[in-house]
Amino acid sequence: MSETTLGPVLLAEDSMAERLRLRVILEKEGYQVREAEDGQAALELLREEDIPLVVSDWQMPRLSGLELCRRVRGELGRDNCHFLMLTGRGAREDLLEAFAAGTDDFLTKPVDRDELLARLRVGQRLHNLQADLSRQYQQVRQALDSERQARALVDADLEAASLLQQELLPARFMRRRGLDLAHLFRPAAGLGGDMLNHVALDEQTVGFFLLDVCGHGVAPALLSFAVAHALGEMFAEARANGEVAPEKLLQSLNRRFFDRSGNGRFFTIVLGLIDLGSGRTRICQAAHPPPLLLRDGGAVEEVSGGGLPVGVFEQADYQSTEITLQEGELLVIYSDGLTECENPAGEQFGMPRLSALLSAQRGHSPERLLQTLQDSLIEWQGGEQLEDDLSILVLARRPATDEPSLELALQSRSNEIADAVDHLRDWLAEQGLVAEMAFQFSVCLAEVLNNIEEHGYGEETPGPIALLCRVQEDAVTCEVHDQATEVETAPEGSLSPGDVEDGRGWFILRSWMDRVEYVPAVSGNRLRMVKFISADQAATGQPGHST
């Protein structure tokens, strides 16, 4: 703010003599002066130029000082103009009316030189102050805007990283020889510090891990990427060298990720190897919540043992625990987001509740179990958005006697598709599935196959489709493979009943299937659809069904 910036001043006065007198006073003081002989002329001048100070007579022809003031505030929107009214009137009502019109100050006629200059100095100071404030406000606005833009860039990066994280995960459901693997992965804030994976080391052995880096957001996520990558290499090395011991892997992981910076960067992990033939499983843990073993009879056992978190101490020893996963038994590995999930009253979900829930899920498929866990947790928490990262990995050893299955291979032609669907309908009926489920499942398969014919290969250029359908105790599943170009999935729930085409097939599919997973790939697209069998729809045990 500077007191040396003066004026200009607009002088609105219909008496030429008075105008001249005031002009001389102001110019001597260093003000530039604009003159108007009435209110209307003053308004025109103000319209042209942003004049900070106005000295105006009250009574003038064409437009009075009062009306001029109203228009300056209203029509011209000049709130930052100091309006000094000259008046011979002293009535209180008049003053109030002038204030209401937006007048800042008054000066009684005849105008005293010193008083005029003193009041104008005040006006000037107020004007400068307001101008400074306005400038500062603009600067803050600009800073905020650029901050917002920067934030949007960061958000876009985070989303890209979150997608990358999803891509590092294995397929949500994978069937290996005698072993089903399924997982649930829900980062709390888009990008989590959890990571999990499982890889086949050889024909006989599958390695698996689930880790939880402390904290959420970018830094923990980056560390989880790095660890997952390192473990991938370690598994590959171990595969090349033959025998692998989980505790050795953890020790070398700890050496590699020991936090020399002392930033408190560490993670907990469960790492294990399972022999597909015998179910012999060696598990090593680093301060992670203990995996749970769901025995065939419904008993739930904690797999204890292990050592310190990885990255805290330069020297850390780990011990493996050996268990045998029998046919029909499940191993559940999870991050603490599961047991420590709090309800609105602040009570944690806790181990006893988890054990009871698992026990009640005995005999269910891993996918069904994960669904139940997620539903229970959301219900417990009372809202969709999880507060902590949540990841769960389930290993289920299948009984030796496999479920009934139907394999079909066909070309994407309408008549072959119709035959395949007819075949499936007959087969599902043979399995004793209730009619409604068999119907819904068959319609959905027809939709999937039609879609591949129309949009995948194109109707003019048919190609091969292979499908494998299974009836399990609690679910019917079908996997469909094709070599077509990627098939776009329609947005969920889109449906306009009166249209001849568009979206109806996908709508039916999404409505009637409990799960639809679509994995497009150059090597071949895979669609997997699942319909759960509820207890009251359980198969009736007709020939062909193995319950």
Next chain:
Amino acid sequence: MTLEHRTLGGATLVSLPPRLVKADAPTVRDTLKDLIGQGQTNLVLDLGATDFADSSGLSVLISALNAAKAAGGDVVLLNPTQPIRSLLELTRLHHVFQIFEDADAAAAAF
């Protein structure tokens, strides 16, 4: 495949096949369009024998409805089986078509 059809009051009753999927759609669509083209614009489609359909099959029904309406007529559905009814309801087509249990009531709808 030819579709049986007969006159029923002021309408034409067409018996739809047991299976109404994409492979069956062209024949059924052509038959219905021919009927409408011959001036039989009020159609009662009998779904009593149809126990399986997919969305391509449903689109045949909608095509017929649109064609009939364009010619000043209408299409109603007769006696759908339970699974077909569930499919019609899921896709909200029960709001698009009048559905009857009884042939005479269907014929009286025009």
